[in-house]
């Protein structure tokens with residue numbers, strides 16, 4: 001079938017987010033998101049869903065051996081990790097008013113932040 005690619009749209013999970021895997025063989029693992037594929041709806045989580053690949057010796061790798069690589073997970077299998085709740089949580093979003101840096105000083109800019117539905121704390125990566 002042509003045009004069968006489903007665009008998920010803007011995923012609510014972003015690079016550098018802390019997530020917990022909630023399904024599959026890596027269930028319960030917590031890791032950092034290394035990359036997000038918005039088209040396929042997949043995320044790569046650091047040190048999660050590793051696949052061992054045997055490599056024959058070649059010019060780049062004269063010894064050959066085993067390479068470990070993360071396999072992307074479907075985004076529905078991960079949840080944003082809340083450090084306060086110590087687990088993966090559902091999240092909502094909230095608008096916060098943040099004073100924008102400007103010469104006029106008083107200007108305020110509304111920012112959307114993702115918050116934990118349980119404890120209401122921000123889930124935005126602070127890095």
Ligand SMILES: [Zn+2]
Nearest residue numbers: 082085116119
């Ligand atoms: Zn929480």
